[in-house]
Amino acid sequence: DGGITQSPKYLFRKEGQNVTLSCEQNLNHDAMYWYRQDPGQGLRLIYYSQIVNDFQKGDIAEGYSVSREKKESFPLTVTSAQKNPTAFYLCASRVQGNSPLHFGNGTRLTVT
Amino acid sequence: AQKITQTQPGMFVQEKEAVTLDCTYDTSDQSYGLFWYKQPSSGEMIFLIYQGSYDEQNATEGRYSLNFQKARKSANLVISASQLGDSAMYFCAMRDNAQNTGNQFYFGTGTSLTVIP
Numbered sequence: 001d002g003g004i005t006q007s008p009k010y011l012f013r014k015e016g017q018n019v020t021l022s023c024e025q026n027l028n029h030d031a032m033y034w035y036r037q038d039p040g041q042g043l044r045l046i047y048y049s050q051i052v053n054d055f056q057k058g059d060i061a062e063g064y065s066v067s068r069e070k071k072e073s074f075p076l077t078v079t080s081a082q083k084n085p086t087a088f089y090l091c092a093s094r095v096q097g098n099s100p101l102h103f104g105n106g107t108r109l110t111v112t
Numbered sequence: 113a114q115k116i117t118q119t120q121p122g123m124f125v126q127e128k129e130a131v132t133l134d135c136t137y138d139t140s141d142q143s144y145g146l147f148w149y150k151q152p153s154s155g156e157m158i159f160l161i162y163q164g165s166y167d168e169q170n171a172t173e174g175r176y177s178l179n180f181q182k183a184r185k186s187a188n189l190v191i192s193a194s195q196l197g198d199s200a201m202y203f204c205a206m207r208d209n210a211q212n213t214g215n216q217f218y219f220g221t222g223t224s225l226t227v228i229p
Contacts (some may be wrong), residue, residue, distance in 0.1 A: 031215070032210070042116070042203060042219035043157075050215075090157060098164055100147050101217055102206075103157035 002027045006091050008047065013111050019074045021107045023091035032074035033092040033101065036060060044071035049076055050082075050096075078109065085111045115139065116204050118220035125194045126228050133189045135204030135207070141165075143209045143223075144220040150177065151201040151222070160202075163187060193214045194227045 013019045025032065030061045032052045035043040045058030049068040063082025068074055076094075078085045088108050092101040117136045125131035137146065148160040163178045171178045179188040187206075191198055204220045206210045 023185070033217070034134075035219075042221045043205075043217075044219075045216060048216070088155060090155075092157075096215070098145050098162065099160040100162055101157075102150075102159070106155045108155075 002039070003067060004091060004102060004104035006092055006107050008107060009105065011107055011109045013109070015111055016080045016099060017111075018080060019078050019085075019109065019111075020076065021089055021091075021109070022071055023074045023076065023104060025074075025091075025093045025102075025104075027093055027102060029072070029093035029095050029102070031096065032068065033093050033094075034058075034064075034074070034076045034094065035090045036068065037088040037106075046076065048091075076112075077106075085109060115208075115218040116206055116220035118204055118223050120223045121221075122224045122226070124226050124228055125159050125191075125198075127195055130190060130192045131194055131225065131226065133191070133202050133204075135187045135189065135220060137185050137187060137218075138208045139185075139208055141208065145207040146178070146180070147205040147207070148176070148187075148189045149203045149205060150198075151203060157203070161189070176212070177205070178219060191225075196227050196229060199225060199227045217225075 009024045019103045033048040034046040047066040049055035086096045091104045144165045145162045150158045161173045161176045163180045175192045177190045201222045203222045
Protein backbone atom coordinates (compact mmCIF):
# COMPACT_ATOMS: atom_id res chain seq x y z
CA ASP A 1 0.00 0.00 0.00
CA GLY A 2 1.21 3.49 -0.80
CA GLY A 3 1.72 5.93 2.00
CA ILE A 4 3.99 8.02 4.13
CA THR A 5 6.04 6.42 6.88
CA GLN A 6 7.40 8.42 9.77
CA SER A 7 9.70 6.84 12.27
CA PRO A 8 9.96 6.52 15.14
CA LYS A 9 6.53 7.24 16.60
CA TYR A 10 8.02 8.45 19.90
CA LEU A 11 11.49 9.91 20.33
CA PHE A 12 13.24 11.04 23.49
CA ARG A 13 16.43 13.07 23.53
CA LYS A 14 18.55 15.00 25.96
CA GLU A 15 18.86 18.72 25.54
CA GLY A 16 21.83 19.70 23.40
CA GLN A 17 21.66 16.65 21.12
CA ASN A 18 20.72 16.77 17.46
CA VAL A 19 18.03 14.33 16.39
CA THR A 20 16.83 13.24 12.94
CA LEU A 21 13.23 12.37 12.15
CA SER A 22 12.64 10.07 9.23
CA CYS A 23 10.00 10.53 6.52
CA GLU A 24 9.65 8.17 3.56
CA GLN A 25 6.91 8.12 0.93
CA ASN A 26 6.15 5.65 -1.85
CA LEU A 27 3.40 7.71 -3.45
CA ASN A 28 5.71 9.15 -6.11
CA HIS A 29 4.83 12.65 -4.91
CA ASP A 30 7.07 15.51 -5.93
CA ALA A 31 6.46 17.84 -2.98
CA MET A 32 7.18 17.04 0.65
CA TYR A 33 6.59 19.09 3.79
CA TRP A 34 7.43 19.14 7.48
CA TYR A 35 5.02 20.62 10.00
CA ARG A 36 5.21 21.14 13.72
CA GLN A 37 2.15 20.94 15.96
CA ASP A 38 2.01 22.23 19.52
CA PRO A 39 -0.95 21.70 21.89
CA GLY A 40 -3.84 24.01 21.09
CA GLN A 41 -2.23 25.24 17.92
CA GLY A 42 -2.53 24.49 14.26
CA LEU A 43 0.22 23.15 12.05
CA ARG A 44 3.17 25.39 11.36
CA LEU A 45 5.39 24.85 8.34
CA ILE A 46 9.06 24.15 9.01
CA TYR A 47 10.46 23.26 5.57
CA TYR A 48 9.15 22.11 2.24
CA SER A 49 10.64 20.68 -0.92
CA GLN A 50 9.07 20.70 -4.36
CA ILE A 51 11.76 18.70 -6.15
CA VAL A 52 14.81 16.62 -5.33
CA ASN A 53 17.86 18.58 -4.17
CA ASP A 54 15.81 21.70 -3.52
CA PHE A 55 14.00 22.89 -0.41
CA GLN A 56 12.74 26.13 1.10
CA LYS A 57 12.29 27.44 4.61
CA GLY A 58 8.82 27.68 6.04
CA ASP A 59 7.59 29.96 8.80
CA ILE A 60 9.58 28.38 11.66
CA ALA A 61 12.77 26.98 10.09
CA GLU A 62 15.20 28.25 12.72
CA GLY A 63 16.90 25.39 14.53
CA TYR A 64 15.93 22.81 11.90
CA SER A 65 17.59 21.41 8.80
CA VAL A 66 16.48 19.10 6.00
CA SER A 67 17.81 17.29 2.96
CA ARG A 68 16.12 15.94 -0.18
CA GLU A 69 18.59 13.64 -1.88
CA LYS A 70 15.92 11.20 -3.05
CA LYS A 71 12.34 11.78 -4.15
CA GLU A 72 11.09 9.32 -1.54
CA SER A 73 12.89 10.72 1.48
CA PHE A 74 12.79 14.03 3.35
CA PRO A 75 14.49 13.71 6.76
CA LEU A 76 14.27 16.51 9.31
CA THR A 77 17.07 17.23 11.77
CA VAL A 78 16.18 19.06 14.95
CA THR A 79 19.38 20.75 16.05
CA SER A 80 20.47 21.88 19.48
CA ALA A 81 19.79 25.44 18.30
CA GLN A 82 16.04 24.82 18.37
CA LYS A 83 15.02 26.39 21.66
CA ASN A 84 11.82 24.47 22.26
CA PRO A 85 11.94 21.23 20.26
CA THR A 86 9.39 19.19 22.20
CA ALA A 87 6.41 18.87 19.84
CA PHE A 88 4.51 16.62 17.45
CA TYR A 89 6.07 16.55 13.99
CA LEU A 90 4.12 15.70 10.88
CA CYS A 91 5.50 14.95 7.45
CA ALA A 92 3.33 15.33 4.37
CA SER A 93 3.54 14.98 0.61
CA ARG A 94 1.44 15.85 -2.40
CA VAL A 95 1.40 15.96 -6.16
CA GLN A 96 1.10 19.40 -7.70
CA GLY A 97 -2.13 21.13 -8.63
CA ASN A 98 -5.22 20.95 -6.44
CA SER A 99 -4.26 17.80 -4.58
CA PRO A 100 -4.44 17.69 -0.78
CA LEU A 101 -1.57 17.01 1.57
CA HIS A 102 -1.16 13.36 2.54
CA PHE A 103 0.24 12.97 6.03
CA GLY A 104 2.29 10.42 7.88
CA ASN A 105 1.30 9.34 11.39
CA GLY A 106 3.68 11.75 13.05
CA THR A 107 6.61 11.61 15.46
CA ARG A 108 6.24 12.87 19.00
CA LEU A 109 9.58 14.30 20.11
CA THR A 110 10.34 14.94 23.77
CA VAL A 111 13.53 16.72 24.74
CA THR A 112 14.49 16.92 28.40
CA ALA B 113 -1.39 37.88 9.55
CA GLN B 114 -3.68 34.97 10.30
CA LYS B 115 -4.80 33.42 7.04
CA ILE B 116 -7.22 30.86 8.48
CA THR B 117 -9.48 31.54 11.46
CA GLN B 118 -11.43 28.93 13.33
CA THR B 119 -13.33 30.64 16.13
CA GLN B 120 -14.77 27.56 17.86
CA PRO B 121 -12.18 25.90 20.11
CA GLY B 122 -14.68 23.23 21.12
CA MET B 123 -18.06 22.01 19.92
CA PHE B 124 -20.53 19.43 21.16
CA VAL B 125 -23.15 17.66 19.07
CA GLN B 126 -25.70 14.99 19.83
CA GLU B 127 -25.25 11.73 17.97
CA LYS B 128 -27.21 11.66 14.67
CA GLU B 129 -27.50 15.45 14.61
CA ALA B 130 -25.76 17.76 12.11
CA VAL B 131 -23.00 20.16 13.13
CA THR B 132 -21.30 23.11 11.41
CA LEU B 133 -17.65 23.96 12.04
CA ASP B 134 -16.73 27.50 11.10
CA CYS B 135 -13.76 28.61 9.03
CA THR B 136 -12.92 31.99 7.56
CA TYR B 137 -9.90 32.73 5.41
CA ASP B 138 -7.93 35.68 4.17
CA THR B 139 -6.32 35.90 0.77
CA SER B 140 -6.00 38.35 -2.07
CA ASP B 141 -5.46 35.56 -4.59
CA GLN B 142 -8.25 34.72 -7.01
CA SER B 143 -7.16 31.10 -7.27
CA TYR B 144 -6.85 29.08 -4.07
CA GLY B 145 -7.94 25.83 -2.50
CA LEU B 146 -9.68 25.11 0.78
CA PHE B 147 -9.34 21.83 2.66
CA TRP B 148 -10.68 20.22 5.81
CA TYR B 149 -8.78 17.63 7.82
CA LYS B 150 -9.76 15.43 10.75
CA GLN B 151 -7.24 14.58 13.46
CA PRO B 152 -8.29 11.81 15.87
CA SER B 153 -6.54 11.43 19.21
CA SER B 154 -4.05 9.06 17.56
CA GLY B 155 -2.58 12.04 15.71
CA GLU B 156 -2.83 11.26 12.02
CA MET B 157 -4.31 13.92 9.74
CA ILE B 158 -7.10 12.62 7.55
CA PHE B 159 -8.15 14.59 4.47
CA LEU B 160 -11.93 15.07 4.34
CA ILE B 161 -12.95 17.48 1.62
CA TYR B 162 -11.68 20.05 -0.90
CA GLN B 163 -13.16 23.19 -2.41
CA GLY B 164 -11.53 25.15 -5.22
CA SER B 165 -12.03 28.90 -5.39
CA TYR B 166 -13.57 28.63 -8.85
CA ASP B 167 -15.93 25.80 -7.98
CA GLU B 168 -19.47 27.10 -8.17
CA GLN B 169 -21.04 24.21 -6.34
CA ASN B 170 -20.37 23.34 -2.72
CA ALA B 171 -18.22 20.25 -2.35
CA THR B 172 -19.70 17.13 -0.80
CA GLU B 173 -18.10 13.85 0.31
CA GLY B 174 -20.47 11.44 1.95
CA ARG B 175 -21.61 12.96 5.24
CA TYR B 176 -19.28 15.94 4.80
CA SER B 177 -20.20 19.06 2.88
CA LEU B 178 -18.46 22.39 2.59
CA ASN B 179 -20.57 25.54 2.77
CA PHE B 180 -18.50 27.86 0.58
CA GLN B 181 -19.39 31.55 0.68
CA LYS B 182 -16.76 33.28 -1.41
CA ALA B 183 -17.85 36.87 -0.78
CA ARG B 184 -17.74 36.27 2.96
CA LYS B 185 -14.50 34.27 2.66
CA SER B 186 -15.94 31.44 4.65
CA ALA B 187 -15.66 27.69 4.16
CA ASN B 188 -17.66 26.00 6.87
CA LEU B 189 -17.68 22.22 7.24
CA VAL B 190 -21.04 20.55 7.77
CA ILE B 191 -21.10 17.03 9.18
CA SER B 192 -24.49 15.39 8.89
CA ALA B 193 -25.78 12.52 11.03
CA SER B 194 -22.90 12.73 13.52
CA GLN B 195 -21.37 9.50 14.76
CA LEU B 196 -19.32 8.79 17.87
CA GLY B 197 -16.30 8.22 15.64
CA ASP B 198 -16.52 11.83 14.45
CA SER B 199 -15.13 13.01 17.80
CA ALA B 200 -11.78 14.56 16.87
CA MET B 201 -9.97 17.80 16.08
CA TYR B 202 -10.92 19.39 12.78
CA PHE B 203 -8.62 21.71 10.89
CA CYS B 204 -9.41 24.05 8.06
CA ALA B 205 -6.57 24.78 5.64
CA MET B 206 -5.97 26.95 2.60
CA ARG B 207 -3.47 26.56 -0.19
CA ASP B 208 -2.52 29.69 -2.01
CA ASN B 209 -1.13 29.71 -5.51
CA ALA B 210 1.59 32.28 -5.06
CA GLN B 211 4.62 31.07 -6.95
CA ASN B 212 7.07 32.38 -4.42
CA THR B 213 5.61 30.35 -1.56
CA GLY B 214 5.59 26.95 -3.24
CA ASN B 215 1.88 26.41 -2.79
CA GLN B 216 2.01 26.66 0.97
CA PHE B 217 -0.81 25.36 3.08
CA TYR B 218 -2.04 27.50 5.97
CA PHE B 219 -3.84 25.83 8.85
CA GLY B 220 -6.28 27.14 11.42
CA THR B 221 -5.98 26.37 15.14
CA GLY B 222 -8.64 23.69 14.93
CA THR B 223 -12.00 22.87 16.50
CA SER B 224 -12.39 19.99 18.93
CA LEU B 225 -15.64 18.17 18.21
CA THR B 226 -17.23 15.88 20.76
CA VAL B 227 -20.18 13.71 19.76
CA ILE B 228 -22.45 12.90 22.69
CA PRO B 229 -24.31 9.57 22.70
